[in-house]
Amino acid sequence: MVNFDKVTFEYIRRDEEGNVESINKALNEIDLDVKKGDFIAILGANGSGKSTLARHINALLTPTEGTVFIEEMDTKEEDNLLKIRQKTGMVFQNPDNQIIAGIVEEDVGFGPENIGVPTKEIWERVAFALEKVGMTAYREKSPNNLSGGQKQRVAIAGILAMKPECIVLDEPTAMLDPKGRREVIETITELNKKEGITIILITHYMTEVVGADKVYVMSEGNVKLSGTPREIFKEVELLKEYKLDVPQVTEIAYRLRKEGIPLPECILTVDEFMQCVRR
Amino acid sequence: MLRDITIGQYYPVESVIHRLDPRTKFLGTIMFVVSLFLFKSFWGFLLAGAFLVTVTTLAHIPPKYILKGLRPMLFLLLFMMIFTLLMTPGEVIGEWWIFTVTKEGIFAALFMGLRLAFLVFGSSLMTYTTTPNKLTSGMESCFGFLKIFKVPVHELAMMVSIALRFIPILLEETNKIMKAQQARGADFESGGPVKRAKAMVPILIPLFVSSFRRAGELAEAMEARCYHGGDGRTKMKPLKYHLRDLIAYLALIGLIVGCIFIP
Numbered sequence: 348m349v350n351f352d353k354v355t356f357e358y359i360r361r362d363e364e365g366n367v368e369s370i371n372k373a374l375n376e377i378d379l380d381v382k383k384g385d386f387i388a389i390l391g392a393n394g395s396g397k398s399t400l401a402r403h404i405n406a407l408l409t410p411t412e413g414t415v416f417i418e419e420m421d422t423k424e425e426d427n428l429l430k431i432r433q434k435t436g437m438v439f440q441n442p443d444n445q446i447i448a449g450i451v452e453e454d455v456g457f458g459p460e461n462i463g464v465p466t467k468e469i470w471e472r473v474a475f476a477l478e479k480v481g482m483t484a485y486r487e488k489s490p491n492n493l494s495g496g497q498k499q500r501v502a503i504a505g506i507l508a509m510k511p512e513c514i515v516l517d518e519p520t521a522m523l524d525p526k527g528r529r530e531v532i533e534t535i536t537e538l539n540k541k542e543g544i545t546i547i548l549i550t551h552y553m554t555e556v557v558g559a560d561k562v563y564v565m566s567e568g569n570v571k572l573s574g575t576p577r578e579i580f581k582e583v584e585l586l587k588e589y590k591l592d593v594p595q596v597t598e599i600a601y602r603l604r605k606e607g608i609p610l611p612e613c614i615l616t617v618d619e620f621m622q623c624v625r626r
Numbered sequence: 627m628l629r630d631i632t633i634g635q636y637y638p639v640e641s642v643i644h645r646l647d648p649r650t651k652f653l654g655t656i657m658f659v660v661s662l663f664l665f666k667s668f669w670g671f672l673l674a675g676a677f678l679v680t681v682t683t684l685a686h687i688p689p690k691y692i693l694k695g696l697r698p699m700l701f702l703l704l705f706m707m708i709f710t711l712l713m714t715p716g717e718v719i720g721e722w723w724i725f726t727v728t729k730e731g732i733f734a735a736l737f738m739g740l741r742l743a744f745l746v747f748g749s750s751l752m753t754y755t756t757t758p759n760k761l762t763s764g765m766e767s768c769f770g771f772l773k774i775f776k777v778p779v780h781e782l783a784m785m786v787s788i789a790l791r792f793i794p795i796l797l798e799e800t801n802k803i804m805k806a807q808q809a810r811g812a813d814f815e816s817g818g819p820v821k822r823a824k825a826m827v828p829i830l831i832p833l834f835v836s837s838f839r840r841a842g843e844l845a846e847a848m849e850a851r852c853y854h855g856g857d858g859r860t861k862m863k864p865l866k867y868h869l870r871d872l873i874a875y876l877a878l879i880g881l882i883v884g885c886i887f888i889p
Binding site: 449 | 636638757758759787788790791794795840843844846847848849850851852853854858859860861862863864
């Protein structure tokens with residue numbers, strides 16, 4: 348589905364005469380292979396290159412070196428652009444800055460309008476998408492009156508209406524309260540399970556990646572760790588080095604283990620922890 | 627205070643006026659504005675006023691809500707009225723220092739004030755009853771003929787609708803910035819007009835910066851959703867004239883004819 352082949356991306360800063368002032372390597376020979384239907388999480392602290400990586404999947408950025416393939420389509424080819432963007436939708440961090448219309452349903456219809464879907468089908472798609480994110484009741488409301496989590500769900504519906512095969516979410520919960528965060532994560536988990544949509548979740552909240560199939564940890568433009576959440580959270584020391592926090596329970600369990608209390612390696616949820624402690 | 631600016635915001639209720647074709651409402655607003663300048667007597671205002679009252683009632687919008695939207699216009703309105711009052715020559719009623727008030731002046735000022743108030747009231751009725759997106763497509767098709775002259779009609783219409791969508795967001799942001807500056811001791815309320823205007827600078831600069839950032843993010847989000855200008859775009863809500871639009875046009879023509887022939 349999504350394939351990165353030795354992708355390097357440099358932000359080049361130029362002075363007024365156009366001479367290169369500094370080069371900032373945001374991505375450094377990244378290899379990535381995402382299968383259809385996967386739930387992938389990409390973790391990283393600020394400036395780790397994770398947002399740059401996300402923008403490559405949607406062809407908003409194209410690699411300086413290497414190639415990104417979306418289902419065999421090279422993102423560098425101008426002709427593939429609309430097809431790629433339709434296949435891999437993108438949800439951004441700030442819910443306000445990605446809603447274009449003043450009415451929920453019109454915003455959800457914006458994407459299909461752009462790719463030339465016939466009117467009747469747009470309505471079907473909008474109804475379907477709003478239903479999937481549980482926002483049907485708000486279809487005629489103004490987005491300004493919605494909570495952050497609801498706005499983000501509308502944004503997801505806007506992508507969903509384009510019938511994507513993959514949704515990339517670039518820190519979709521960073522500006523939300525805990526309730527909104529839960530709403531968004533629940534919505535995307537369900538889309539992945541029920542609709543088989545590939546999810547690429549970019550975040551720095553460790554608790555959100557517990558449900559992922561595979562986790563990549565990025566730091567300074569490189570993928571430093573990859574594996575299942577369980578494998579990743581084992582590396583408490585390493586994660587701290589990359590300025591990431593493990594979930595609270597995992598941290599407690601890790602510390603108790605270090606003190607010699609016999610707990611299994613890597614506990615992810617509170618329930619798990621309770622079971623182990625009772626034993 | 628900034629929250630009170632309701633001008634140009636959609637008021638979501640169900641009504642005949644809301645269901646009218648945006649082209650009807652757009653052209654209708656222009657026709658209404660034209661009609662306001664066709665009459666010279668008090669009776670004309672009665673007719674135009676009756677028209678506004680009818681439309682507002684049909685649109686199920688509380689008049690208070692619209693009047694509140696007019697409040698920011700009040701200053702401009704008074705300013706222009708006072709000017710007209712003092713500048714119109716004619717039969718002198720009173721004199722004070724360098725000011726003279728004439729009978730003609732009083733009437734001219736009154737008429738001017740009413741005209742302007744009606745004008746703003748009428749055009750805000752359009753934006754209250756039409757979603758920005760519909761308004762965009764309405765204006766787009768009304769000005770569609772300009773495409774021959776290479777005017778980017780679609781792009782302009784899109785810009786207008788986005789501007790409208792962001793008004794409340796930017797207002798909220800302005801409030802936040804004001805509070806943040808006040809928390810650090812900024813004073814917006816005291817001093818003369820010059821001092822107060824200067825005090826606005828620390829609000830405007832962050833607002834500008836953040837607007838540009840927003841614009842960048844929005845453009846990115848639109849691009850990510852396959853936006854590529856007006857070519858090959860379909861419409862979720864294509865425009866279609868109905869019987870009610872015909873009736874509306876007839877009523878508007880009636881208004882114009884009435885305004886021409888009124889004594």
